[in-house]
Amino acid sequence: MSRRGMLRVVLPRSSRGRRPSDDRDRHLQFRDAKRALKHAAMRDCCRRCVYCAERLALEEATLDHVYPLARGGTHAAGNLVTACARCNRLKGDMLPHEFFARHPWAGANFVRYARAVHRALKRGARRAVSLAYAA
Numbered sequence: 001m002s003r004r005g006m007l008r009v010v011l012p013r014s015s016r017g018r019r020p021s022d023d024r025d026r027h028l029q030f031r032d033a034k035r036a037l038k039h040a041a042m043r044d045c046c047r048r049c050v051y052c053a054e055r056l057a058l059e060e061a062t063l064d065h066v067y068p069l070a071r072g073g074t075h076a077a078g079n080l081v082t083a084c085a086r087c088n089r090l091k092g093d094m095l096p097h098e099f100f101a102r103h104p105w106a107g108a109n110f111v112r113y114a115r116a117v118h119r120a121l122k123r124g125a126r127r128a129v130s131l132a133y134a135a
C-alpha cells in the first residue's frame with residue numbers, strides 16, 4: 001500500500017469532506033476577530049498611538065504586540081496596543097524594555113495611554129523609563 005493510501009485511512013473524516021467555502025468562512029471569522037481586537041485596542045488606548053501619542057483613525061491604526069510574537073509574545077488582549085505604522089516599524093521586534101530604554105518618550109506615553117495592557121508590561125515600562133531618564 002502506498003503512503004498516500006495509508007494517510008487517507010488515518011485522516012479524520014472532517015478534514016476530507018471540507019468544502020472550499022469552509023476556508024472562506026474561516027477567513028471571514030479571522031478577519032472579524034481581528035477587527036474586533038482592533039476596535040477594543042483603539043478604545044483601550046484612547047484612540048492614540050501608545051508610543052508617540054498621536055491620535056489615530058481606525059484605518060491608520062496598526063495593532064502592535066507589545067511583547068513581539070517573534071520573541072514569544074501572544075495575541076492576548078493584554079499584549080495588544082494600537083500604534084501608528086511609524087512607531088510600529090521603529091519598535092520592530094524589540095522587547096518593550098529595549099525599546100523604551102532607547103526611546104523613553106515612547107515608554108512614558110505607553111504608561112499613560114496603554115490602559116489595558118498586562119500589569120507586568122506596564123510595570124516594566126515604568127522601570128525602563130525611569131532608568132533611561134536617570135542615566
Ligand SMILES: [Zn+2]
Nearest residue numbers: 049052084087
Ligand atoms: Zn506613533
